[in-house]
Amino acid sequence: MSDFPPAPDVAGTALDGIKVFTISAGENAALCRSIGVEPAADGSAHPIYYYIATQVAMGKTVAGLCETCEFDVDDGPMMGSSGVRFTAPLRVGESYKVTGEILSLVRKQSRKLGVMDVLTYRLRLHPATGGPALLETDNVWVLPRKELAA
Numbered sequence: 533m534s535d536f537p538p539a540p541d542v543a544g545t546a547l548d549g550i551k552v553f554t555i556s557a558g559e560n561a562a563l564c565r566s567i568g569v570e571p572a573a574d575g576s577a578h579p580i581y582y583y584i585a586t587q588v589a590m591g592k593t594v595a596g597l598c599e600t601c602e603f604d605v606d607d608g609p610m611m612g613s614s615g616v617r618f619t620a621p622l623r624v625g626e627s628y629k630v631t632g633e634i635l636s637l638v639r640k641q642s643r644k645l646g647v648m649d650v651l652t653y654r655l656r657l658h659p660a661t662g663g664p665a666l667l668e669t670d671n672v673w674v675l676p677r678k679e680l681a682a
Contacts, residue, residue, distance in 0.1 A: 536680050539639040539649045540602045546591065547632035547653060552660045553589040554627040555581050576621040582667050583614060585622070586655040589630040601637055601651055603675045612650065612672035620666045627660035635670070639677070647680040 555577045564571045564578050571578075587594070598605040622628070632655035639649050651673045656665035 536639060536647055536677075539637045540600075542600055542634050542637050545600055545634040547597070547630070547634065547655060549589040549591045549630035549632075551589045552627045552629055553585040554660075555585065555622060555624050557624045560624050571624070575624050577624050577626075579616075579618070579622070581622050582616045582618070582657065582669055585628050586630050586632070586657055586667075586669055589628065589657075590632055590655055591630070597651075597653070598675070600634070601649060601675060603649065603677075607676060607678055609651075610674040610676070612674045614669060614671045616667055616669040618667045619664070622657070622666065628657045628666070629660050631656045631658065631665070645674070645676045647677040649675040649677060651675055 557571075560577045560581070561571045563580070567578075569578075590597075592600065594609070595605040598609055603609065632653060635652040635654055637649050637651050639647065642648050652670060653673075654668060654670050656668045658665050
């Protein structure tokens with residue numbers, strides 16, 4: 533790996549959003565039915581909104597996040613993993629805001645992909661009116677560095 537330049541130093545970059553994401557009853561119902569379940573009668577939203585809401589309302593687009601890492605989105609970022617910790621269910625009709633940051637960008641050699649950067653970032657979803665996070669998610673993306681192929 534010493535033959536390759538280091539990964540960009542992006543740890544600590546803020547991903548706080550300014551957009552508000554509202555989970556509408558109609559969109560939640562359509563999403564639930566598309567996967568063969570009925571919407572919850574108690575007003576809770578489908579849990580997959582942890583990913584949808586945080587991605588849509590974070591402070592950067594996917595292309596913008598890739599650009600921060602000096603990676604061209606057209607080169608195909610890949611999702612490695614996503615984990616979530618809920619402190620409360622998400623609710624239909626509620627609005628949310630995102631805070632977050634890039635945790636790390638690590639350059640690695642892979643037999644299958646060649647040189648790649650592994651991006652880890654954390655997002656938290658808060659009520660738009662303020663208050664503690666209702667969930668925290670850590671996402672890991674793989675950014676294949678085709679330009680560094682041997």
